[in-house]
Amino acid sequence: MLDIYHWLRSLLNQVFSQGMIAQTLSGTLALLIPALFLGGIVTCILWLLKRPATTAFIATVWGVWLLLIPLIYLKGSGTL
Numbered sequence: 001m002l003d004i005y006h007w008l009r010s011l012l013n014q015v016f017s018q019g020m021i022a023q024t025l026s027g028t029l030a031l032l033i034p035a036l037f038l039g040g041i042v043t044c045i046l047w048l049l050k051r052p053a054t055t056a057f058i059a060t061v062w063g064v065w066l067l068l069i070p071l072i073y074l075k076g077s078g079t080l
Contacts, residue, residue: 004034028069035065 012026039061046057 005030008033024073027073031065031069031072035061 008030009026012029013023016022016026039058043058043061
């Protein structure tokens with residue numbers, strides 16, 4: 001998963017400029033794209049098998065990612 005993040009981050013750094021906002025945007029997108037892709041696959045499978053469980057799974061995945069994104073940025077900035 002970390003290799004995917006670094007690959008996406010380097011790919012997005014070629015698209016965006018090297019400013020602070022562009023760095024933050026590319027880092028956030030590099031974290032969200034794999035989560036949405038993998039979460040979408042798992043959600044589709046769960047939706048086919050158990051439709052009511054899908055809502056709880058989506059909420060759990062978003063909660064985990066909302067906790068991870070600030071922690072990764074704080075660790076990278078040396079604050080944590």
